[in-house]
Amino acid sequence: MAETEAEIKARKERERDELYALDISGVEWHCAPGTEEHEERVEIAYLPEGAVAMRSSLDHATVLRYTEAEWRAFVLGARDGEFDLKPMPHNGGLAAE
Template structure:
């Protein structure tokens, strides 16, 4: 059986340090991330009470690799 992946509600978020994707720059809704043990949390910085996504280290590594490879680049075409 696979281990159960935690949800944001499983964490004590009161002392979490969030890092903005746009540190030092002003944008309306930056993406914010936090590292908690082996998990990475992501939220919309413009909606701090909104949805928090939880990634395992393997999922995060795959996301970062895809971003570096251009997988998420916008080419101006609707998909």
């Protein structure tokens, strides 16, 4: 039997609560190769059951956590170009002519 919308919402809230209750003080943070220690970069840590934590290298206090399904959806979207930046002067692109 398929879950109702209310059951799905309750399950997702429970999963999120469990994810944010995890003690991640000892996790190993990873960043993209080739970045310098002083550069701002995104860091991720792998959590149990395929979950992932994400933070800025300049703000260790703010940590976002994603379930395996959320992380998979994000990675697949990024691979598909869903989050590509439109070239603009402020991000290194050329101004529209």
